[in-house]
Amino acid sequence: METLATPELIAKYEAVIGLEVHVQLATRTKIFCGCATSFGAAPNSNVCPVCLGLPGALPVLNRQAVELAIEASLALHCTVNPKSIFARKNYFYPDLPKGYQISQYDQPLAEHGFVEVMADGAAKRIGVTRVHMEDDAGKSIHDGFKDSDRYTYVDLNRSGTPLIEIVSEPDMRTSGEAYAYLTEIKQVMQYLNVSTCDMEKGHLRCDANVSVRLRGAEKLGTKAEVKNLNSFKFLRMALDHEIARQVALIESGGRVVQETRLYNPETDETVSMRSKEHAHDYRYFPEPDLVPLRVSDAWRERVRERMPELPASRRGRFLADYGLREYDAEVLTATRAMSEYFEKVVATSGDARAAANWVMGDLSALLKEEGKDIEDSPVSAERLGQLLALIAQGKINGKLAKDIFPKMAAANETAEAIIAREGLESISDEGALAKIIDEVIAANPKQVEQYKGGKQQVIGFLVGQAMKASRGQADPAVVNRMFKEKL
Ligand code: ADP
Ligand code: ZN
Ligand code: MG
Secondary structure, three states, X not given: OOOOOOHHHHOOEEEEEEEEEEEEOOOOEOOOOOOEOXXXXXXXXXXXXXXXXXXXXXXXXXXXXXXXHHHHHHHOOOEEOXXXXXXXXXXXXXXXXXXXXXXXXXXOOEEEEEEEEEEOOEEEEEEEEEEEEEEOOOEEEEEOOOHHHOEEEEEOOOOOOEEEEEEEOOOEOOHHHHHHHHHHHHHHHHHOOOOOOOHHHOOEEEEEEEEEEEOOOOOOOOOEEEEEEOOHHHHHHHHHHHHHHHHHHHHOOOOOOOEEEEEEOOOOEEEEEEEOOOOOOOOOEEOOOOOOEEOOHHHHHHHHHOOOOOHHHHHHHHHHHHOOOHHHHHHHOOOHHHHHHHHHHHHHHOOHHHHHHHHHHHHHHHHHHHOOOHHHOOOOHHHHHHHHHHHHOOOOOHHHHHHHHHHHHHHOOXXXXXXXXXXXXXXXXXXXXXXXXXXXXXHOHHHHHHXXXXXXXXXXXXXXXXXHHOOOOEOHHHHHHXXXXXX
16 A cells, blocks of 8 residues: 555645646548548457558558547637648557557647636636647457457557647646646537547546645645546546645655656556656657648638637526526536536527526436437437426426426427317416305415415415325415415
8 A cells, every 4th residue: 555645734835737638530531541430349340450550551641530630629729730740759559550649749730828727716718738649559458368268459449540639838736727728628629520539438548747846835846647547537536646645755855757657546546657757768759651631721710710618608697598507507617518408598598597496307307217419319409398387387387397398208299289288278267266255265264364364485386286186286486476465
């Protein structure tokens, strides 16, 4: 078991964190060949001489991959370089058939951006150093438990899948900020459809660089890099663990060595994987089979024009246009699908407050119960909007609407169809209500006496009785007025 520093000791230090995030671009085909990128195909079926690294095969850059990378760069407020260079990053690995990765080195696609996050109740800007394009390696699959039966298989379907790497400045100070930064990146990439960011499939991968220094110190400490962070939860846990480990090490007179560590979520520990003191020499050199990538102003602007509204601006618009609360705007823009659903409900119902309450309340509960995403909601946004419009028009009350809503999901019907079938129209016709009101007055002489004696609040009880007698169909405002007139 490693020694970890106590919270008191940790408080003397400040952590410094920089993230390297890999995002798999959502292209149909690979970055340098026409092979499909589809997930789950039979091993080694989506391959060709280019992505198998056969001698003499020539890469051809995928235009769609470049455009997605430009979109990502612009969304991260980066400057897209008019000229960038692909470079060979040489290393040996069984699932890297070329013997090198095609990446970008000293002239990346884009630089000097930032991401704005909310962390610990404050807005914070985190610098993005660079965004570069590269191809992915294949996959090694380790199988078998007994020595006699232990094999490693290589699947090259993933080889040549397009990635971008987003490198941050060492601007984060807590695991919470790192979590918020990665969340924002994921959200933006999903809004853009640049990537599915499905972490389980490895479409979003994150390595974290961490160092600590005494509070107030200028100089950065020596960093360790933590790999294998395949969930948001693990990112936070690994960072907190690594910070506590480094502080304990320094406090006991040791020093942090520059190395790569692997996080093991089962033991909540990081273990050294390889020292970086003899840093890898990848012998980068410009890829001779590819011309420099040139992005003209016109091309960049064409890409910019077709980008959708991004989450930050949509949050701001929801606050301004619909008068939503900060928290509601946050939740309703969490995904692009959710925000689009909400806006359709508002367009149909005209009532943003009610739409927010219903989408975050009854609809979310229903989706959770049925294990569905909002894209597959059993009640469409238009139909939920129609239901809310009926409430706004006084045709049904809110309580009745809550009963109708699950029926709309179960029967795949509109609210109006259910109301007509079950005879649920709200009763605001005074003739029909007068009879109910007379009955309630006759049945509750004591409460009527109290009301007449000046106990105003008893009217609530009487209205409640009338609502019950009408099976919730009476319009409570009308009932209330009629009681007052009658008594
Ligand atoms: P390397 O050459 O080891 O890859 P880089 O300078 O390219 O290091 O930085 C890689 C990542 O590490 C970046 O996200 C950067 O912000 C972060 N980083 C650099 N120095 C530190 C440090 N002292 N502490 C924490 N993170 C750091
Ligand atoms: Zn191929
Ligand atoms: Mg680096």
